[in-house]
Amino acid sequence: MQFVEEIVVDEFLPTVRSLLASNLRDRGLTQSEVADVLGISQSAVSKYAHGDVTINDRIADDDRVRTLVEELGRGLSAGDISPVQALIELEVLVRDLESGGDLLAQLHEEAVPELAEHGSGFRVHDPESERRASERVLSSVRKGLSVLETTSGFAALIPAVGSNLVACTPDAEDVDDVAGVPGRIFDVKGRATVPGAPEFGVSEHVARVLLAARRHGSAASAAVNIRYEPELVDELVELGHVAAEFDESGDVSSSVGAAIEDESDATVLYQTGGMGIEPLIYVLGPDAQSVANTIRSCT
Template sequence: MEASRQEVLRRLKEAADLFISNPRSSLLIPEIRTNLGYAIPEARNVEDVAAIPGRITCAFGKSFYCMPPQFGASDHIARVILTAMKHDQAVRSAIDLRYEESIVKSLPSEELCVFNRNVETEESRSVERHTMNLMVDFCYKLWDGKSHKFIIDEGDVGKEKTLFVLGKDPVDVVKISLSLLDLI
């Protein structure tokens, strides 16, 4: 188990370094900054998902992060990954990116789900930190259990519109994300 956790941290750091090494990566970072996470196999809770403490951010067009990956560092991206893993144990990594219309228009519709927070009931809105779980569950129901790569969270009042990329490994997720730069 410890070897698996160390491999997750190593691979996540490799992916984060790959992301920030691209001089244009700051174009993908939303105002809320970027979460990048990776779960151990058969993850059950937030402590089984590693992420970048404080997220990946940018200033003056340069992307960076301040601390190495840690387990339990992001409840937000962990909930996305853990919910995806309920549907497909192979999906162990995710990143959230800035919503960019030119990117979204170019994504294959069969690999994309758009989540509008209006589907939330008053009851689900009252449950703290429930939206990410609801979003991923909603998309997997639309996808009929198949795994896909992209989820758009259309946001809400005070909630930024974002694009999630899901995958099996953080390096693959980052490579997909960086390939989207060609669409801006």
């Protein structure tokens, strides 16, 4: 009897640690620094560095594993990613690789062939679950925030009310299904400041705009708000986006819905303000990282 968790511990973990240790050493970190970052002993780092630990080539050669190792190595060495954030990203990857038919699921079924012969009503590796969907959303927002924090000029696009980068679960119905930044993103002395890690249910305004757009046919799953300038709208349109204006002085859900119904492909929604209402642009996209990249491209 072997559980998939044993595959993770015996195959995935040593392989990823070895790849990360090598990546960090190549970036100039000492064995002691690598040990601190990975939470392991220096002797373990030495074993990884000298190839004294058996790795799984199928895991090591997986493009998703190699891409994430490269991202984490870069972020950990620069201090842009904390060890806890790296752990969360790896947890998300593990769950993806455990899903039906994917790499860890294949390794598990090869180790326990009887699983494939089990009754059709039983699924060991559930490809989708609410928890997994939520983790993907949070991971997307974290990656998007990393892009925005390192985007030169983003702080200048933050409106007086602050910005928020949000993303929702596939079946989102209300703000509790939308993850965002608690307290919003503000410009502090010319620098975009994110006050905390993304959470669900902490964005009221941007979440409502995203949900309203989705209810009226938008395929977007993420959004960010920035200050309004006609030139910014024009620039986004030049980048290939479809823009639509809405009136925020009335019911936001109805106004956004009407804008989407008029321009079903709209990925830029804007309102030009009014009495006590700051003019804003909302950029929509398939995920938080894509939205953040859109902002980067127009700064």
